[in-house]
Structure formats: structure tokens, C-alpha cells
Amino acid sequence: MNRPRFRWHIVVFLAPAVLVYTAVMIFPLFNTLRLALYSEVDQSRVFVGLQNFQTLFFDPIWSEQFWNALGNNFWFFLIHMLVQNPIGIALAALLSHPRLRFSALYRSAIFIPTILSFVIVGFAWKLILSPIWGIAPSMLDAVGLKSLFAPWLGKEEYALTTLALISVWQFVGIPMMLIYAALLTIPEEILEAGEIDGITGASAFWKIKLPLILPSIGIISILTFVGNFNAFDLIYAAQGALAGPDFSTDILGTFMYRTFFGFQLQLGDPHMGSAIAGAMFAIILVGVCIYLFGIQTRMRRYQL
Amino acid sequence: MKHKSLKLALLGTTLVATSALAEDVTITIESWRNDDLTLWQDQIIPAFEAANPGIKVQFTPSAPAEYNAVLNSKLDAGSAGDLITCRPFDASLALYEAGHLTDLSGVEAMSNFSDVAKSAWQTDDGAVSFCVPMASVIHGFIYNKDAFNELGIDVPTTEDEFFAALDKIKEDGTYIPIAMGTNDQWEAATMGYNNIGPNYWKGEEGRQALIKGEQKLTDEAWTAPYATLARWGEYMGDGYEAQTYPDSQNIFTLGRAAIYPAGSWEISGFNTQADFQMGAFKPPVRNAGDTCYISDHTDIGIGMNAATENPEAAETFLAWVASPEFAEIFGNALPGFFPLSSTPVELQDPLAKEIVGWRDECESTIRSTYQILSRGTPNLENETWGASVAAIKGAKSPEELGAELQEGLASWYAPHQ
Numbered sequence: 001m002n003r004p005r006f007r008w009h010i011v012v013f014l015a016p017a018v019l020v021y022t023a024v025m026i027f028p029l030f031n032t033l034r035l036a037l038y039s040e041v042d043q044s045r046v047f048v049g050l051q052n053f054q055t056l057f058f059d060p061i062w063s064e065q066f067w068n069a070l071g072n073n074f075w076f077f078l079i080h081m082l083v084q085n086p087i088g089i090a091l092a093a094l095l096s097h098p099r100l101r102f103s104a105l106y107r108s109a110i111f112i113p114t115i116l117s118f119v120i121v122g123f124a125w126k127l128i129l130s131p132i133w134g135i136a137p138s139m140l141d142a143v144g145l146k147s148l149f150a151p152w153l154g155k156e157e158y159a160l161t162t163l164a165l166i167s168v169w170q171f172v173g174i175p176m177m178l179i180y181a182a183l184l185t186i187p188e189e190i191l192e193a194g195e196i197d198g199i200t201g202a203s204a205f206w207k208i209k210l211p212l213i214l215p216s217i218g219i220i221s222i223l224t225f226v227g228n229f230n231a232f233d234l235i236y237a238a239q240g241a242l243a244g245p246d247f248s249t250d251i252l253g254t255f256m257y258r259t260f261f262g263f264q265l266q267l268g269d270p271h272m273g274s275a276i277a278g279a280m281f282a283i284i285l286v287g288v289c290i291y292l293f294g295i296q297t298r299m300r301r302y303q304l
Numbered sequence: 305m306k307h308k309s310l311k312l313a314l315l316g317t318t319l320v321a322t323s324a325l326a327e328d329v330t331i332t333i334e335s336w337r338n339d340d341l342t343l344w345q346d347q348i349i350p351a352f353e354a355a356n357p358g359i360k361v362q363f364t365p366s367a368p369a370e371y372n373a374v375l376n377s378k379l380d381a382g383s384a385g386d387l388i389t390c391r392p393f394d395a396s397l398a399l400y401e402a403g404h405l406t407d408l409s410g411v412e413a414m415s416n417f418s419d420v421a422k423s424a425w426q427t428d429d430g431a432v433s434f435c436v437p438m439a440s441v442i443h444g445f446i447y448n449k450d451a452f453n454e455l456g457i458d459v460p461t462t463e464d465e466f467f468a469a470l471d472k473i474k475e476d477g478t479y480i481p482i483a484m485g486t487n488d489q490w491e492a493a494t495m496g497y498n499n500i501g502p503n504y505w506k507g508e509e510g511r512q513a514l515i516k517g518e519q520k521l522t523d524e525a526w527t528a529p530y531a532t533l534a535r536w537g538e539y540m541g542d543g544y545e546a547q548t549y550p551d552s553q554n555i556f557t558l559g560r561a562a563i564y565p566a567g568s569w570e571i572s573g574f575n576t577q578a579d580f581q582m583g584a585f586k587p588p589v590r591n592a593g594d595t596c597y598i599s600d601h602t603d604i605g606i607g608m609n610a611a612t613e614n615p616e617a618a619e620t621f622l623a624w625v626a627s628p629e630f631a632e633i634f635g636n637a638l639p640g641f642f643p644l645s646s647t648p649v650e651l652q653d654p655l656a657k658e659i660v661g662w663r664d665e666c667e668s669t670i671r672s673t674y675q676i677l678s679r680g681t682p683n684l685e686n687e688t689w690g691a692s693v694a695a696i697k698g699a700k701s702p703e704e705l706g707a708e709l710q711e712g713l714a715s716w717y718a719p720h721q
Contacts, residue, residue: 061681062681130551131544132543149543151545153546154485154544154546155546239487244486244489244693245489262395263372264490264686265393266681268373268376
């Protein structure tokens with residue numbers, strides 16, 4: 001009769017993390033979802049079920065803003081996927097080239113914007129692109145391309161793309177670093193074996209390295225997705241809570257902020273705000289699930 | 305020897321006694337006026353503390369754009385200051401209804417204010433006042449006098465003269481005619497639409513009619529200002545679409561622009577930054593001889609946090625804010641924020657004096673969207689920002705804008721249904 005002793009130390013060691021995480025993440029998350037099921041009528045909180053979501057999706061006043069924000073969010077994400085990640089991979093491939101000089105310097109220089117605050121990035125780029133004091137118009141003028149300059153952040157058709165590219169500039173260091181790390185783990189022998197078979201240079205990248213770093217690219221994509229759908233800071237810092245011009249840069253984060261906390265004469269509505277937060281949570285959850293079950297499980301892994 | 309120690313002992317007891325008496329109470333003021341921090345610390349608070357020993361005052365402002373959100377969170381969490389600077393109308397009314405602000409109707413000093421001054425901080429039926437009115441701001445245009453002299457332009461009084469002046473400035477090319485941008489959106493509505501608008505809708509008459517549902521936003525009086533705003537676009541600087549509010553302020557104070565559509569709150573900032581002569585003119589009337597209307601907007605009040613632990617000290621401060629003494633200090637310390645107290649205050653600043661003088665010549669009104677009409681979703685004030693920008697950019701016609709705003713208002717506001 002030698003029953004295994006209950007291993008208390010596991011509970012003891014897990015407890016701090018579980019307690020802290022529950023208090024600051026899990027409880028607020030579920031409380032926000034709960035809040036979305038209530039509404040305020042005459043100073044008291046009333047349970048209304050899914051009515052807030054119904055308003056959000058079907059009342060034209062709300063749904064128009066919601067779909068606009070969601071569409072903008074997808075565009076924001078698409079630009080990151082099409083610009084940030086390929087550039088990050090290309091930079092990592094260049095940096096991992098053994099004969100590149102000063103690669104440590106380039107690596108740091110490209111990574112530095114990532115550690116800057118959104119407020120600094122937003123402010124600095126607003127100044128750079130300012131039609132009045134900015135260096136962008138004078139630089140374009142110097143090469144005779146002044147006609148290409150437009151007040152990008154103030155035009156409905158360009159503002160969101162401009163902000164997405166600013167965000168790409170800020171965060172391109174992250175995919176670069178992750179891919180760079182993945183590239184470094186590829187053993188020299190494999191590349192040498194390929195070389196013997198006549199696979200060198202660019203084709204070594206496409207045929208050997210890229211398949212081996214695909215799992216990292218998958219992780220980066222999902223990080224980009226979550227980061228972009230939770231984005232708020234840069235838009236708020238650069239364009240304010242009303243995400244102008246004419247809501248063209250409004251994403252789910254700014255829409256949620258404006259609704260939850262109110263803006264100028266618009267009073268805050270925590271219940272509708274929570275409903276938007278709930279919708280954001282659902283969208284991200286669905287996205288992550290599609291990735292985890294649809295893509296990651298099918299991804300082929302190689303034993304190195 | 306003995307005498308000396310006795311003296312010391314006596315001195316000691318008096319010291320202990322006074323320090324026990326002066327158990328200082330500290331009251332904290334929540335505000336969005338972080339621009340005024342030094343004025344409060346150097347002038348207003350010392351004057352109050354000198355008159356009321358035993359009460360210490362702390363002024364803790366937050367950024368204007370974040371104030372409402374920050375304040376609401378603090379009040380809900382119970383960490384807000386003893387005194388709350390009140391935004392006009394619904395934001396403060398909601399605070400009162402939620403039990404965060406104390407009923408001040410019984411405070412004697414409230415009789416120093418007219419009903420109009422108090423209207424921004426009362427329940428809809430006017431029965432309860434919950435904030436002491438502090439100041440209003442007046443809209444108009446501040447201009448560069450040197451530029452006007454140089455180009456030989458007279459101060460415009462009618463709209464035709466206004467646009468003739470703009471044409472002349474544009475033709476000359478030295479100055480940007482109008483220093484305003486649309487990036488931050490609110491200037492277009494506040495310094496554009498609600499600045500020139502009262503001349504079209506005849507101030508209070510139109511505003512009240514709109515609230516009662518007798519006029520609609522599709523009426524000529526409410527769409528015509530958009531048509532006028534649409535003409536501003538060509539006189540604004542290159543790339544005005546991305547020009548922010550601080551950009552506009554800087555362009556004007558650097559002497560690069562001739563006319564700045566203004567709120568009087570700019571005066572103190574402009575006085576320290578601009579090194580040229582400034583003047584002000586009121587919104588030009590449509591035809592010579594028309595009655596002029598100005599937006600004299602009740603903007604700042606101050607109320608008491610219902611959860612304060614120092615109600616007596618807070619009330620003392622509020623009574624002092626309502627006194628003519630405060631009005632005198634405040635009006636002169638912050639030229640451009642005009643005291644609302646019924647006792648007239650002598651202002652020293654020439655620009656402020658010029659602007660406050662319009663109160664005698666014109667009919668006063670407040671911003672059209674502030675009372676009652678911005679209660680629902682969509683929010684009429686926010687919509688007006690977008691509409692004013694669209695008008696300036698020429699993205700939509702005044703009739704389209706009027707129809708959109710009217711549709712939004714009618715969707716929730718019963719008198720318009």
C-alpha cells in the first residue's frame with residue numbers, strides 16, 4: 001500500500017502565478033464579458049441579455065461604425081502581413097549572411113524603434129509628415145518630387161495606410177529578430193549538404209531555409225494578428241479618439257475606447273463598450289483558433 | 305535664568321497650541337486646464353490660502369482630451385479630488401445624477417450669478433444647481449494687426465468684407481489668410497461652425513427653437529454656415545488637412561498667418577508668444593446693419609465631490625470662487641476666460657477687453673449642440689465636427705450635411721420625430 005504522496009509543492013509553486021494572473025487577467029476578462037450583458041436604465045444596472053450585441057450588429061448607427069472599424073482593422077492587418085513580415089524575413093536573411101559586415105549595428109538600428117513608446121513614434125512621425133514643419137515635404141522637394149507630397153495623415157484615402165506603414169516601421173524588428181534566431185538554428189551541415197547537391201545562394205534560401213523557418217513565420221503571423229486587432233495606441237496618439245479624418249482610421253480599439261469612456265460631450269457607456277470589447281475578443285479568438293487547428297497542426301516539422 | 309526658561313516654556317506651549325489649531329486641511333481640485341497650472345499655483349491658490357488660513361489647496365489637472373474619462377474612473381474608484389471642475393451641460397449633469405456632485409442650490413454665494421450663467425450646470429427644470437459658474441469663452445477672430453496695416457486692410461464687419469480681405473491677403477501671398485487645420489476636427493466645428501453660426505440662426509432664438517423642434521438642421525439657417533465654411537478651404541494653408549491645432553496656433557503666433565478663428569481662451573498663450581500687434585473682430589454679419597450674435601459659451605464651473613471628506617473646506621472654497629474677489633483675480637490672471645459673476649470686473653488685457661466688449665454690442669448665445677441635443681447616439685456634437693470638416697474640404701454639400709445631421713438627431717430626439 002504505497003499510495004503516491006500528493007505533491008503539494010506543485011500547487012505552492014503554481015499558486016503565485018495563477019493568483020496574480022486570475023486577478024489581473026482572467027477575472028477582468030470575464031467581468032467585461034458579463035458587463036456586456038447589462039445596460040443602464042435610470043441609474044441602475046439591468047440585465048438585458050444579448051441586446052447590446054444586437055444593437056452593435058444590427059442598429060444602423062452602431063453597425064455602420066462597427067463594420068467600418070472592423071474593415072479598417074483588416075486593412076491594418078493586411079498591410080502588416082504584406083509589408084512588415086516579408087521585409088522582416090528579407091532583413092533576417094540578409095543579416096544572417098556570413099559575409100555581411102556591421103550586421104550587429106544594422107540589427108540594433110532596425111530593432112530600436114520597437115522599444116520606443118507609441119506616443120513618441122506617433123508624435124515624431126506626425127512631425128516628419130507635417131506639411132508645415134515636416135522634413136518629408138522638404139526632402140521630396142530636394143529631389144524634385146514635391147508634387148508627390150500630400151498631407152497624408154489628413155486625407156481619408158491615405159491616412160490609415162500611412163499609419164499602418166508607420167506601425168510597420170516601428171515593429172519590423174520583431175519578425176526580423178524571430179526569423180533571424182530561427183535561421184541561426186539551421187545547422188551548417190544541411191546547407192553544406194545542399195551545396196554539394198548544387199543548391200546555393202538564393203535557391204538555398206527558398207528550398208532549404210524557408211521551409212525550415214515556416215513554423216516561425218506562422219508564429220509571427222498570429223502575433224501580428226493579435227497585436228493588430230488589439231491595436232489602439234498609435235491611432236490614438238496620432239489621430240485622437242475620434243480617429244479622423246471622418247473615421248477613416250477608426251479601428252476596433254479606438255471605437256471601444258470612445259464608447260466605453262466617452263468623448264467630449266459623448267458620455268461613456270461601459271455596457272456598449274464591453275460589448276465591443278467582447279466582439280474584439282471573439283474575433284481574435286476565432287482567428288487564433290483557425291490558426292491553431294487549421295494551420296499549425298498541418299504544418300510539417302523537420303527534425304534537425 | 306528662571307525667567308528665561310519660563311519664557312521658553314511659554315513659547316513652547318504656544319507653538320504646540322497653534323500647530324494643533326492649524327491642523328491644515330488639504331483640498332484637491334480636479335481640472336482639465338493643465339495650461340493654467342502656474343496661474344493657479346502662483347496667483348489663485350495663494351490668494352485663497354491667505355484669506356483662509358488652515359486650508360491648503362492642490363490643483364491637479366489632467367490633459368483636456370482625457371479629463372472626462374479620467375474623472376469618471378476616479379469618481380467610480382473613490383479617488384477623485386474634493387472639488388471637481390465641471391464641464392458644461394450633460395457631462396456634469398450625469399455626474400450629479402449619479403450622485404457624484406453635491407447640490408449647491410442652498411449656497412448663498414450662488415445669488416451672484418445670472419440664470420443664464422447658471423444654466424449650464426442645472427437640472428433640466430432649473431431646480432438644482434450643482435456647480436459654481438467660473439468662466440465663459442467668447443468666439444471671434446484674432447488677427448495680425450501688423451499684417452492688416454501692411455496690406456492696408458480694414459477690419460471686416462460684414463461677410464463680403466471678410467472674404468474681400470481674405471482675397472487680398474491671398475493675392476499678396478506673404479501671409480496664410482486663415483490659420484486653421486482640419487486634422488483635429490474640433491476647431492472646424494467650434495471655431496468654424498459655432499463661431500459664425502449664431503449670426504445665421506439668430507443666437508438664442510434659433511438655438512431654443514432647435515431644442516423645441518420648431519427648427520430643423522435642414523433649415524437654411526443651419527445649413528448656410530456650412531456653405532460659408534466651404535469657402536474657407538481655399539484660404540487655409542497648404543496641407544491644412546493634416547494641420548493640427550498646435551500647428552495653427554504656432555503658424556499664427558510666428559506671424560505667418562493673418563487671421564486666426566479663435567476662442568478667447570487663446571489670449572494668454574498668444575500674448576506670450578506673438579511679437580506683433582494683435583486685434584480681434586467679431587464674427588462678420590451677413591449684411592451691414594444686421595444684429596450681431598456671438599457665442600459666449602459657459603465653459604467652466606466648479607462643484608463639490610459628494611464623497612469629499614472635507615465638505616466645510618470645499619464649501620469655503622466654492623463660496624470664495626463665487627465672490628467678486630475671485631472673479632477679479634481669475635479674469636485678469638486668465639485673460640480670455642471671462643468671469644460670469646454679475647458684478648462687473650475690470651479687465652486689464654487690451655485684447656480681452658476688446659472681446660468682452662462685444663457682450664454690450666451683440667446678443668450672446670452658447671454653442672448650439674451643447675444643451676440637451678448631444679445626449680443621444682449619434683452624438684450631435686461629434687457629428688458636427690465631422691460635418692464641419694467635410695464642409696471645409698468640400699466633400700459634401702451643405703444640404704447633404706444638414707440632412708445627415710437631422711436624420712441622426714431625429715433618430716433619438718423626440719421633439720424632432
